[in-house]
Amino acid sequence: MLTRRQLIAGAGAGGAALLTTGCGPVRPPLRTFTYSVATKGAIRTSLDEFIRNAGATLSARQGWALGGSVAYRRVPSGGDFTLWLCEARLVPSFSSVCSSLYSCRVGRDVVINQDRWISGTSTWPLGLDEYRHYVVNHEVGHWLGLSHWASPGPGRLCPVMFQQSKGITDGSLYNTWPLADERRAVASRFGVPIWP
Template identity: 50%
Template sequence: MAPVPRRPRARSRPVRTHARAGRARGRHVVTATGRVPAGRRLTAAALLCLACTVVAHLLPATRAGAPVAPALAEPARDVAAPPAPPARASTVTLTLARETAVGSRLAVAGSVTPRPATGTAVLLQRRDGGRWRTVQTLRTGTAGRYRSTVRHDEVGVYAYRAAVRRGPVSGPARTTAVRVHTYVVRTRGAFPSDVREFAATAAAAYGDPRGWLRGYQRFRAVRAGGDFTLVLAAASTVPSYGRVCDAHYSCRSGRYVVINEARWRSGSPPFRGPLAQYRRMVLNHETGHWLGLGHVGCPRSGALAPVMQQQSKGLAGCRPNAWPLDGEVRRLSG
C-alpha cells in the first residue's frame, strides 16, 4: 500500500503588533493580528483585543509562587487633636459677718482658687465715696486662703471686696456696723401690772424694724449691769429719780429709763390711740432721750407726730405715732 502523504504543518505566525499611519485620519492603528487597512473602523473584538494587549504590557507578569507586591498604603491624613479642656477660671471669695458692733474687730476671710503661689497678694477694698479704695493688702497661705480683721467706728452699711492684682475680683460683701446697747429690767414700788409682759413688750419694741433698729441701734437684755436700766415704777416713786421726773408722766434720768406704771396701765387721755400704741410710743420716746435726742414739736397739722414729741401731753394737730420718723433716725445715725 502506498504511504499516505503527510500534509505539511502550517507554520504558526507569531503575533505581531503593527502600527501604521492611517491615511484617512492621520493616526496610528495598532492590532494584534496583522495589518488593518487605514481608514477602516475597528470592530468591538479588535478593540477588546487592543485593550488586552495594552494591559498585558503595562502589568508585570505574575508567576506562580512569586510574591505579590503589597498595595500602596493610603497616605496618612492629618487628624486634629481633641480640644484641650478649658482652663479652670481663677476665683476669689470673701466672707464676713452681716452685722458687727461699732468699735469691735470684724473678721474677714476668703480664698483664691485654683490655689496660687503662697504669698500671693490679695487687696481688701472698701467702697468709699463711689469708689473702691484698698484698705489692706493681705497674703495667701499654703492653701490659698487669707484672713484679717477690720474695725468700724461709725454706724452704717459697709461694702467690701477682694481682688488679686491682674486677676479675679470677688463680688461685694456687705456688713452693717451697729451700736449694741445692753439693759436690765427693774421695778420700783407696788402695782398690779405684769412685769414679764412689760419686759416682753419692751423687747419687741426694741427689735421692731420700724423702731430705733432703723438707726443702726441694737438692744439686748441682760441679767445684771447693762448700759441702762429700764424701770417700771409706781407713779408715787417716779419723782425719786430726780427733778426731771414727776408722778404724772414717764421720764429719763441718767442711766434710768423710767416708765410710769399708771400711764402704762391706762394710757394718757391726750394720746388718742390704742393702749398698745401708747406703750410702744412711751418706750421709744424715753429710750430716745437716753440715746441723746431731745423734744420736738408737731411739724404740721395732720402729719404723723414725731416719736420725740410729748404726745402724752397733747398732739397739737398731729396724728398719734409710736415709731421714730425718718428725720429722727437720721439725727441718731448721722
C-alpha cells in the same frame, strides 16, 4: 451671713440670741446696746408682759433698731441703761424734773410710769399697745441723746420725741414710731447706717 432659721436656732456668733422679722439672710448688728429691767414700788401689772413688750419695741426694725443695724440686748443687771417699771408716785424719786403723771429719763435710767403703762393717757387715741410702744420709744430716744422735738403742724405725723402724752392741740397726728429725721439723728450720733 446667717439665715433666719439659724438665728432662731441660736446659731448666732458666740451663742448670742438674735431675733429678726422677715426671711432670708440677716446681717449682724453694727452696734449693740445692753439694758437691764428693774422695778420700783408696788408693781400691779405683769412684769413679764412689760419685758416682752419693751423688748419688741426696742427690736422693731422701724424704731431705734434702725432696720437692724442697732440691737438692744437685755442683761441681768447693769447694762448701758436700766429700763424701770415704776410706781407712779415714786417716779419723782429719780429727779425733781420727773412727775408722777408721766414717764421720765434721768441719766442711764429710763423710767416708765406704771399708771401710764396700764392705762395710757386720756388724750392718746391709738390704743394701749401703741401707747406702750410710743412711751418706750420716747424715753429711750432721750437716752439715745434726743431732746423734745416740735410739733410739725396740722395733718403731719408728730415726731416720737414730741410730748404726745400731754396731748396734741395743733392738728398734728399721733405717732408711735420714730420719724425718718429722728432715726437719721440717732444713726449719725452713733455712726451707724439705717438699713432698709
